[in-house]
Amino acid sequence: MTTRHDDLTSAIQQHVWLTVETVLIALAVSLPLAIAVRWSRRATGGLLAVTTAIYAVPSLAMFGVLVPITGLRPATVVAGLVLYSLTIVVRNVLAGLEAVPPDVVEAARGMGMSRFRILVAVELPLAVPAIFAGLRVATVSTVALATIGYLIGEGGLGNLIHEGLTQYFKAEVLTASVLCVVLAVVLDAVLVGFKWLLTPWTRTKAATS
Amino acid sequence: MKSISGIFDWLTDAAHWHGTDGIVARSIEHIELSAVALVIAVLLGLPLALWLGHIKKGGFLAVNVSNVGRAVPTFAVLTLLALTSLGIGSFAVVLALVLFGIPPVLTNAYVGIREVNRDVVEAARGMGMTGFQQLRRVELPLAIPLVLNGIRLSAVQIVGTMTIAALVSGPGLGRIIQEGFATQNEPELEAGALLVVVLALLVEAAFAWLQRVVDPMRRARKSSQTPAPAAPAVLDAA
Numbered sequence: 275m276t277t278r279h280d281d282l283t284s285a286i287q288q289h290v291w292l293t294v295e296t297v298l299i300a301l302a303v304s305l306p307l308a309i310a311v312r313w314s315r316r317a318t319g320g321l322l323a324v325t326t327a328i329y330a331v332p333s334l335a336m337f338g339v340l341v342p343i344t345g346l347r348p349a350t351v352v353a354g355l356v357l358y359s360l361t362i363v364v365r366n367v368l369a370g371l372e373a374v375p376p377d378v379v380e381a382a383r384g385m386g387m388s389r390f391r392i393l394v395a396v397e398l399p400l401a402v403p404a405i406f407a408g409l410r411v412a413t414v415s416t417v418a419l420a421t422i423g424y425l426i427g428e429g430g431l432g433n434l435i436h437e438g439l440t441q442y443f444k445a446e447v448l449t450a451s452v453l454c455v456v457l458a459v460v461l462d463a464v465l466v467g468f469k470w471l472l473t474p475w476t477r478t479k480a481a482t483s
Numbered sequence: 484m485k486s487i488s489g490i491f492d493w494l495t496d497a498a499h500w501h502g503t504d505g506i507v508a509r510s511i512e513h514i515e516l517s518a519v520a521l522v523i524a525v526l527l528g529l530p531l532a533l534w535l536g537h538i539k540k541g542g543f544l545a546v547n548v549s550n551v552g553r554a555v556p557t558f559a560v561l562t563l564l565a566l567t568s569l570g571i572g573s574f575a576v577v578l579a580l581v582l583f584g585i586p587p588v589l590t591n592a593y594v595g596i597r598e599v600n601r602d603v604v605e606a607a608r609g610m611g612m613t614g615f616q617q618l619r620r621v622e623l624p625l626a627i628p629l630v631l632n633g634i635r636l637s638a639v640q641i642v643g644t645m646t647i648a649a650l651v652s653g654p655g656l657g658r659i660i661q662e663g664f665a666t667q668n669e670p671e672l673e674a675g676a677l678l679v680v681v682l683a684l685l686v687e688a689a690f691a692w693l694q695r696v697v698d699p700m701r702r703a704r705k706s707s708q709t710p711a712p713a714a715p716a717v718l719d720a721a
Contacts, residue, residue, distance in 0.1 A: 325485065330684060331684070332679050332683055335660060336679075337674060435531075436562075439566065444566045447563055451562075451563065454559060455555060458553075
């Protein structure tokens with residue numbers, strides 16, 4: 275026998291898992307994409323245009339298009355959610371890299387750093403705040419969007435919302451909805467914590483000024 | 484390529500185009516309700532954003548309303564509305580669409596106005612312009628790219644949310660996808676998805692075009708070589 279408690283726990287677990295997977299994959303795809311196009315204005319414009327167009331596709335249609343390709347499994351939900359996150363994360367990675375002061379890059383070059391070293395040791399760390407701003411937006415919207423995954427039977431809390439709808443069980447819908455928002459806030463806070471850990475220099479700056 | 488010919492067959496069957504649940508009727512109700520919701524969202528969100536941006540107050544509200552809007556699942560709100568005594572008629576759908584349409588308009592227009600160079604506004608005041616004149620003749624024209632960006636994001640959001648309404652038996656093109664899912668009818672599902680994608684991309688393209696044409700500062704900006712941000716300006720939630 276499964277209790278409500280079990281239902282909720284497994285729904286939350288799936289929801290968290292969908293979101294974490296989505297954001298990690300989105301980051302893993304966005305970083306190389308953004309780094310590859312950053313030197314060409316045209317390529318950057320093209321990438322942004324494509325990801326923005328994907329973002330405009332309603333989620334219901336997105337899953338409708340993906341199901342015949344990837345089938346009824348969690349991977350389909352993750353694929354759709356990653357596609358939505360791309361526009362946000364790519365944009366912020368680009369903005370973060372662009373905002374690195376040229377003097378700093380110049381200094382790194384003067385120290386004899388290779389281009390790759392400059393990217394990894396100087397530019398990316400300095401872009402961390404902007405990248406995290408993007409990850410936060412992507413995480414929060416992924417938590418909300420993942421509910422539609424119920425269509426494939428893999429929507430975490432969305433499954434419960436749908437169940438509540440079919441059984442006319444308002445409390446279940448409300449509980450699952452509120453949990454979605456709480457989950458978004460919690461994951462957002464976790465990201466803020468990670469950013470704090472990854473950018474010690476922003477803390478010392480605040481202390482000295 | 485069986486599925487593509489399946490979509491084609493489904494779309495070319497005249498029976499699927501006519502009647503109250505045909506493609507034509509579904510498209511019209513989709514566009515109609517979306518347009519009504521967009522107009523209401525802009526009428527409610529824009530004046531508030533312009534005013535808050537002008538007096539430089541309420542930034543916390545204006546920026547965070549978007550974050551909250553993002554965190555709330557549209558599906559959850561539509562489901563809750565469907566379970567109230569309102570049911571899921573046109574009124575409830577438009578209400579949900581407006582709720583999700585306001586945040587992008589509000590945040591972008593607010594940021595646009597606030598980011599206008601202070602010196603320019605000072606100069607306008609020095610010329611003896613009243614607060615309203617400053618807003619209407621200086622701040623708004625300079626903020627147009629972001630204002631329109633907000634309206635575009637809102638339109639995209641509304642068209643997408645309108646699709647989700649089908650999941651709770653609401654009107655619109657999403658119904659075709661939903662029926663396809665419910666009856667495991669793949670051609671119908673894919674044809675419906677295709678129709679919605681086309682509509683969404685048309686809306687996106689129309690607003691992108693509008694953004695380019697309406698911007699009064701376009702030529703000036705082009706000559707100074709600063710690219711206007713195409714879409715969601717980086718909104719650092721921190």
